[in-house]
């Protein structure tokens with residue numbers, strides 16, 4: 001009888017890998033964020049990355065961080081988590097899990113809570129000291145949404161495209 005492979009990737013590596021791959025579609029020059037929503041029985045339901053809404057040209061809207069509110073990216077970008085939630089066409093996300101490469105901000109936390117997502121697995125928490133992330137954690141805690149940081153395995157995955 002043949003032996004099964006033992007070096008296959010784990011569920012966490014698989015879903016965080018998909019989230020990170022999705023983030024590679026982002027046009028944001030500073031921070032690329034990817035999200036992957038998964039059902040309780042480990043099926044991928046949706047994906048998203050940070051970008052402009054439909055009809056808003058990547059080449060015409062600003063990608064800079066500084067300057068007047070109407071001249072920088074923040075008013076215009078849709079966050080990866082919201083895109084992943086809105087991209088889902090299958091009905092309810094109740095009980096789902098979200099893998100995301102950056103800890104969700106307060107606006108994404110609200111959408112995650114209201115969508116019924118119960119678990120967040122995140123990678124970077126680089127904005128942990130900002131009011132947006134502090135408020136996010138406060139709401140997630142109050143709503144009983146569990147979150148934990150992805151544990152890196154340092155496995156390298158090479159895909160030749």
Ligand SMILES: O=c1ccn([C@H]2C[C@H](O)[C@@H](COP(=O)(O)O)O2)c(=O)[nH]1
Nearest residue numbers: 030031033050077079080104105108
């Ligand atoms: O919850 C979040 C928070 C931020 N993003 C996106 C929005 C922007 O495109 C970048 C952040 O840019 P900085 O230059 O690092 O301020 O990340 C997101 O998708 N989800």
Ligand SMILES: [Zn+2]
Nearest residue numbers: 079104105108
């Ligand atoms: Zn956000």
